[in-house]
Amino acid sequence: MIRHLPNRCRTTGPALLDRLRPGLAGLAFLVLAACTTVPGLPPSDDPRLAELPQAGAVEAVPFFAQADFYCGPAALAMTLAWSGLEVTQDDLVPVVYTPGRQGTLQSDILAGARRFERLALAVDTLPDLLAEVAAGHPVLVFQNLGLRSFPQWHYAVVTGYDRDARTVRLHSGRSENLTTALSTFARTWARGGNWAVVVLPPDRLPATADERAVLEAASALERAGAPAAAAAGYTAILGRWPTSLPGWIGLGNAAYAEGDHARAIAAFRAATEVHPTAAAAWQNLAFVLDEAGDTAAAVEARARAAALGVEAPSPADAP
Amino acid sequence: MQIFDRCRACLAQLAIALVLVTTLPMGLATAGLVSTDDVIVETFGPGEDRARVTAFLAREDVQAQFAALGVDPAEAAARVAALSDDEIAAIAGQLDQVPAGEGFLATTAIILGVILLVLVITDVAGITNVFTFIK
Numbered sequence: 256m257i258r259h260l261p262n263r264c265r266t267t268g269p270a271l272l273d274r275l276r277p278g279l280a281g282l283a284f285l286v287l288a289a290c291t292t293v294p295g296l297p298p299s300d301d302p303r304l305a306e307l308p309q310a311g312a313v314e315a316v317p318f319f320a321q322a323d324f325y326c327g328p329a330a331l332a333m334t335l336a337w338s339g340l341e342v343t344q345d346d347l348v349p350v351v352y353t354p355g356r357q358g359t360l361q362s363d364i365l366a367g368a369r370r371f372e373r374l375a376l377a378v379d380t381l382p383d384l385l386a387e388v389a390a391g392h393p394v395l396v397f398q399n400l401g402l403r404s405f406p407q408w409h410y411a412v413v414t415g416y417d418r419d420a421r422t423v424r425l426h427s428g429r430s431e432n433l434t435t436a437l438s439t440f441a442r443t444w445a446r447g448g449n450w451a452v453v454v455l456p457p458d459r460l461p462a463t464a465d466e467r468a469v470l471e472a473a474s475a476l477e478r479a480g481a482p483a484a485a486a487a488g489y490t491a492i493l494g495r496w497p498t499s500l501p502g503w504i505g506l507g508n509a510a511y512a513e514g515d516h517a518r519a520i521a522a523f524r525a526a527t528e529v530h531p532t533a534a535a536a537w538q539n540l541a542f543v544l545d546e547a548g549d550t551a552a553a554v555e556a557r558a559r560a561a562a563l564g565v566e567a568p569s570p571a572d573a574p
Numbered sequence: 575m576q577i578f579d580r581c582r583a584c585l586a587q588l589a590i591a592l593v594l595v596t597t598l599p600m601g602l603a604t605a606g607l608v609s610t611d612d613v614i615v616e617t618f619g620p621g622e623d624r625a626r627v628t629a630f631l632a633r634e635d636v637q638a639q640f641a642a643l644g645v646d647p648a649e650a651a652a653r654v655a656a657l658s659d660d661e662i663a664a665i666a667g668q669l670d671q672v673p674a675g676e677g678f679l680a681t682t683a684i685i686l687g688v689i690l691l692v693l694v695i696t697d698v699a700g701i702t703n704v705f706t707f708i709k
Contacts, residue, residue, distance in 0.1 A: 326675050327674075327675045330675075349646070349649055350649070350653075353640065353643050353644070353645055353669075353674060354643065354644030354645065355642065355643025355644040355645075355670070356643055356669075356670070356674040357674070358674030358675050359674060359675045360665070360669070360672055360673075360674050361672070361673070362653070362657055362661055362664075362665050362672075363653060365656070365657065365661065366652075366653045366654075366655075366656035366657050367653075367656075369656040370652060370653075370656050397673075397675060398703075399673075400702060400703050400704050401689075401693065401702060401704060402689075402692070402693070402696065402702065405689050406673065407704060408673045408674060408675045409675055410675040430706060433706065435703060436700055438700055439700045439701070439702075439703045440703070442700075442701055442702070442703075443702065443703050447673070448673075467614065467618045470610070470614050471611075471614060471658060473610075474609075474610040474611050474614060474658070475656065475657070475658050477610060478611075478655060478656060478657075478658065479655060479656035480655065500613060500617055501610055501613045501614045501617050501618075504608065504610055504613045505610035505613075508607055508609065508610050509610075511607060533613075535608040535612070535613050535616065538607075538608055539607050539608055542606045542607055543607075
């Protein structure tokens with residue numbers, strides 16, 4: 256194996272120390288005994304891990320060796336490129352790098368993924384993280400590679416794991432498919448606050464997220480000004496949860512934002528059929544029908560909303 | 575006098591914008607439509623239960639903080655727009671404290687030396703993972 260430079264957001268570390276290893280092991284034991292408390296099982300011993308496939312790997316995750324301080328842009332670029340976009344680390348620097356912090360905030364990663372019209376969903380347990388990898392999704396992780404009191408924050412991308420060997424595989428810093436002990440990864444990840452995201456094409460849902468989480472991820476795309484991507488997300492959500500009221504409303508709102516009244520009306524109508532007592536569905540239906548010039552149908556929809564105790568605004572009332 | 579007049583026009587516009595912004599209903603992406611976020615909250619209950627009004631005001635605050643940290647103002651606005659109310663509330667007022675993936679912050683050479691040694695030790699023990707050559 257080619258031995259790279261130490262490969263973090265910023266490079267540090269002499270190679271000499273390699274040789275001191277045996278002697279230091281004993282010292283480490285003393286340090287550990289003196290200053291660590293381990294409540295319960297280490298995260299890498301979570302029993303739910305046993306339910307996962309023995310190994311998982313995501314092939315074809317492009318690798319970008321990071322420049323100093325650019326682990327955030329590099330990690331996001333890798334997941335975006337895997338999702339089918341042509342982006343590089345340099346393209347993402349203005350989008351996710353915050354000069355005053357010489358780094359990338361977690362909110363920068365989320366906002367950045369959405370601005371490239373991708374669903375960004377949090378994953379916060381080790382079994383879920385590995386389940387995403389098993390499902391073929393690379394996972395962008397936030398680690399504290401240092402100590403709690405002396406943090407070294409870092410972004411990397413998990414591309415594989417092996418339960419038998421107890422290892423994970425990471426695109427990290429300047430190393431492609433770096434193999435790391437699962438227990439070590441679990442600790443550095445826990446010290447980063449168990450923060451990870453999957454970045455997916457909007458028509459592809461994560462393996463582990465619940466309905467609300469994916470709805471919020473799709474709605475964030477609406478907010479980020481990507482209604483077509485949001486609509487693709489809602490369509491995928493409705494494929495998995497066909498009666499989701501927010502799913503139908505979201506699909507209608509996204510279609511409306513795209514300027515497609517016909518699709519918006521169809522979605523809101525579907526919402527009223529699946530949830531006849533949902534005032535919001537009648538309200539939005541009435542509004543778009545009015546705008547589309549179908550006054551008779553709008554009056555009827557508005558009456559249904561009124562019967563549910565809600566007065567639906569018409570486009571004439573809008574500012 | 576002319577300058578004053580021009581300023582007055584600007585101020586008037588600013589005041590109108592302010593009134594509009596502060597009186598608009600919160601969370602409406604499109605005027606007149608019930609937003610998807612509202613329906614999500616109606617369906618599943620409030621999320622992490624942070625006041626949406628606060629988030630609305632916090633957006634400008636966070637945007638200004640990004641700008642103060644050297645992010646281009648237009649870029650800062652785009653970042654803020656892509657975050658949900660909960661996400662904004664979580665970082666408002668803390669942009670200079672929340673962790674940023676950045677790297678090793680060397681304070682002094684002495685501290686660094688000591689820390690380096692500790693990290694090597696904890697690396698060997700598999701608690702940390704700073705040096706790739708230590709497996």
